Amino acid sequence: MNVIDSAGIRKRAIERKLRNVQELPQDKTKLILEANNEEDIKEEL
Numbered sequence: 001m002n003v004i005d006s007a008g009i010r011k012r013a014i015e016r017k018l019r020n021v022q023e024l025p026q027d028k029t030k031l032i033l034e035a036n037n038e039e040d041i042k043e044e045l
Contacts, residue, residue, distance in 0.1 A: 024032070
């Protein structure tokens with residue numbers, strides 16, 4: 001197996017894992033990015 005074949009296999013594995021990833025709503029994204037610490041994030045969500 002060469003480097004190109006390995007890259008193709010890894011790409012497909014990553015795509016499978018990302019299929020179920022969901023996008024955060026913009027307002028929640030903003031809150032997370034502006035939060036000072038992990039506790040702030042838990043309170044806002």
